Amino acid sequence: MISVVRGGRLTIAVLLSLSVFACTRAGNDASTTDSNSIAELNRPMAAAPDNPVAGPQGRVPQFLVECPFSHALFDDPIVFPNVSRAAHLHVFFGNNGTNAASTYESLLAGTTNCDQPADTAAYWVPALMQGETMITPIKSVAYYRPGEGVDPTAVQPYPPGLKIIAGDAGAEQPQNTGVVAFTCGTAIRRDALPPTCPERRPLRMLVTFPDCWDGVNVDSDDHSSHMAYGSGGACPATHPVPVAQLQFSVDYGFSGDPAGLSLASGSLLTGHADFFNGWVQDKLVAEIRTCLHRKVVCAITSGGT
Amino acid sequence: MTKMVRFLAAATLLTLAAGCSSSTKSTGTTSGSDVSTQPTQPADSATPTAGATINVPADVATIQGAVDKAKPGDLILIQPGVYKEAVTVETENLTIRGIDRNTTILDGSFELNNGIKVVGANGVAIENLTARNYTKNGFFWTGVTGYRGSYLTAFRNGDYGIYAFLSYKGQLEHSYGAGSPDAGFYIGGCYPCDTLINDVTSEYNGLGYSGTNSGGNLFIVNSIFRFNRAGVVPNSGSYELCYPERATTVVGNVVYSNNQPDTPAIDVALLAMGNGILVAGGVNNSIERNLVFDHDKTGIGLVPFLEQDPNDVEPSQDTWDRACADTKNDPAPDPSTVPAAVLWSPFNNRVIGNVLENNRVADIAVDTVDVDLSTLGNCFSGNTFKTSAPLELEKLGPCDAAGNGGDWTAGSLNVISWLAEVHPPSQDYKTSSPEPPSQTNMPDAATAPARPATDVPEKVDVAAITVPVKPAL
Numbered sequence: 001m002i003s004v005v006r007g008g009r010l011t012i013a014v015l016l017s018l019s020v021f022a023c024t025r026a027g028n029d030a031s032t033t034d035s036n037s038i039a040e041l042n043r044p045m046a047a048a049p050d051n052p053v054a055g056p057q058g059r060v061p062q063f064l065v066e067c068p069f070s071h072a073l074f075d076d077p078i079v080f081p082n083v084s085r086a087a088h089l090h091v092f093f094g095n096n097g098t099n100a101a102s103t104y105e106s107l108l109a110g111t112t113n114c115d116q117p118a119d120t121a122a123y124w125v126p127a128l129m130q131g132e133t134m135i136t137p138i139k140s141v142a143y144y145r146p147g148e149g150v151d152p153t154a155v156q157p158y159p160p161g162l163k164i165i166a167g168d169a170g171a172e173q174p175q176n177t178g179v180v181a182f183t184c185g186t187a188i189r190r191d192a193l194p195p196t197c198p199e200r201r202p203l204r205m206l207v208t209f210p211d212c213w214d215g216v217n218v219d220s221d222d223h224s225s226h227m228a229y230g231s232g233g234a235c236p237a238t239h240p241v242p243v244a245q246l247q248f249s250v251d252y253g254f255s256g257d258p259a260g261l262s263l264a265s266g267s268l269l270t271g272h273a274d275f276f277n278g279w280v281q282d283k284l285v286a287e288i289r290t291c292l293h294r295k296v297v298c299a300i301t302s303g304g305t
Numbered sequence: 306m307t308k309m310v311r312f313l314a315a316a317t318l319l320t321l322a323a324g325c326s327s328s329t330k331s332t333g334t335t336s337g338s339d340v341s342t343q344p345t346q347p348a349d350s351a352t353p354t355a356g357a358t359i360n361v362p363a364d365v366a367t368i369q370g371a372v373d374k375a376k377p378g379d380l381i382l383i384q385p386g387v388y389k390e391a392v393t394v395e396t397e398n399l400t401i402r403g404i405d406r407n408t409t410i411l412d413g414s415f416e417l418n419n420g421i422k423v424v425g426a427n428g429v430a431i432e433n434l435t436a437r438n439y440t441k442n443g444f445f446w447t448g449v450t451g452y453r454g455s456y457l458t459a460f461r462n463g464d465y466g467i468y469a470f471l472s473y474k475g476q477l478e479h480s481y482g483a484g485s486p487d488a489g490f491y492i493g494g495c496y497p498c499d500t501l502i503n504d505v506t507s508e509y510n511g512l513g514y515s516g517t518n519s520g521g522n523l524f525i526v527n528s529i530f531r532f533n534r535a536g537v538v539p540n541s542g543s544y545e546l547c548y549p550e551r552a553t554t555v556v557g558n559v560v561y562s563n564n565q566p567d568t569p570a571i572d573v574a575l576l577a578m579g580n581g582i583l584v585a586g587g588v589n590n591s592i593e594r595n596l597v598f599d600h601d602k603t604g605i606g607l608v609p610f611l612e613q614d615p616n617d618v619e620p621s622q623d624t625w626d627r628a629c630a631d632t633k634n635d636p637a638p639d640p641s642t643v644p645a646a647v648l649w650s651p652f653n654n655r656v657i658g659n660v661l662e663n664n665r666v667a668d669i670a671v672d673t674v675d676v677d678l679s680t681l682g683n684c685f686s687g688n689t690f691k692t693s694a695p696l697e698l699e700k701l702g703p704c705d706a707a708g709n710g711g712d713w714t715a716g717s718l719n720v721i722s723w724l725a726e727v728h729p730p731s732q733d734y735k736t737s738s739p740e741p742p743s744q745t746n747m748p749d750a751a752t753a754p755a756r757p758a759t760d761v762p763e764k765v766d767v768a769a770i771t772v773p774v775k776p777a778l
Binding site for chain 1: 416418441447543
């Protein structure tokens, strides 16, 4: 409770110092994009989204799936298929049975812990470690939205069995916060490294997946080149199929000073997330049609629970 | 709140405190041998077409199956039973009705998310049903114009009981919401909403009513909000669109004993605990002729909402009449121009003619943080009360008259101190709320014709509503 008191007073101080009482709509006309220029033309594949869709809920159509923590394994069915205990420690959400041997068929035959019973997909991220101890995460939220500037009616469902990795598990420099970012709870500010979070708003990692598919392959040798990030509301010619932009949010269940923390993949710079499409495909198609094509916010996240 | 109240994790302070589709016209074709159909009229006027009746389970085994088979204007009539389904409705102008409200039950088994979710389909009416044990909401409309919920019971759901988001022209009536950690009833993200909540009871929730960034022809009347953490909580924040909350009219309700320590509750509900009607950063609201009693804090309180990591600053007063349909197209603000926190103060609210008793910090109150309260334009007149914060509030800020120029700081509510309070923790929504008592059935449920929500909201003579009499306790 003491920390809450301190937090509250600190906030008030910040508030006063920023003179927020002037009621203006600052910045409302400041966000036109002029970056889609020559630099983009030279790159077939953008390395990061222009601007991950975020901000006030309700701005863009979406559906979402909330899943509590399921299990932790040293497995990775995308990078080390059929080789158990070959990976760093991952924490899994969604499908209850995900392991190194998982296939599209096994995911479909399995169960999920998500609030969408048809979402038997597998989601996983590196475990957050404090020394040698894993911090047990609380839950994840998978947001499915059109990418920034993308016509929602153009978004296609993922093909069955699609595998996507976002973020760089080997990063040694801060990653683009449009791809991997840390926040406190639902805070909007994105940091490349975990901030010190108050108890009421524990540490969260947000990973934004690529939203353009090559239209052919559900995986690739490097597990990434079949996917790309769109730019300027369009997908590159090499990856012409716009798919939903998955933003995956993990509540790691940690508050306070991040000193001494690491990710199981290495330093705190190595944030990443994996997605293996094991949705009941008819339901995924229906969600894309019902929510994105009709431009409706089918759900928003809740606080607290 | 929207979940803000669903969302709200972001706001730690006083948060105090939460149509578009053009479906094909019915053409009169029959839709299958297992469904009794009749030709429908050409939809050439505002008059709803007479539709077929689809019986569940006689014609179609599941509610979802019936919904998928139905055409606009049809009536889906559901026999008593427990239906373990999460129904999505995408067809306009359906009427979905249970034969018996108390025994026609949608059950989410704590695995399914929404009992009935209406997505972008205008004019869908849901009647005489119970939805329980969903991880999210009992009944949920989103992105629609025209909706009605009548004689509904929603309890033990993990987010909201009865919930409308980004939706217009609605009516929720004769309904019951209980046992949700957020609100029993919620209207969010609409202005002008053109919506009526009439004759509902909300109890054992985190919040009885929550409305984030909603208002404008939004009436909450003749209802009971009791035994929640907090009663009626309109609220503002830029975590969702269409801020601020404004012009909600709360009249003729009985609001009492919202100090309930053993409900499920999101953080905001904990912070708002012990208040009857609490406007958290809302503006231009009218709170009149309610009976409000037995609260640990305020009967009617106007307080700030401190939003941390906001998406935007509070819009200026001259923009408060802009419709959501208009502001939705505003470009997103440049994050670098948005401060780390924004304080949403309550402005221009009118608190008139309420009867208050035994609200133990103050019967009526207004407060904010480091802003002169006399500049906010809130007013208080004709209330029956004993205590106020600040003191002499009806003399400091009467409605439609000049104040006495007195001291707005004397006897302050000191709302900041609420942050430091410890409240009984949230309880598991799956186990904490009592089974609801049997609820009144819709008249003639088995025989009444389909009535899609194309005629709502009905007009209510708000001026004729008087202060309710105190219920027998």
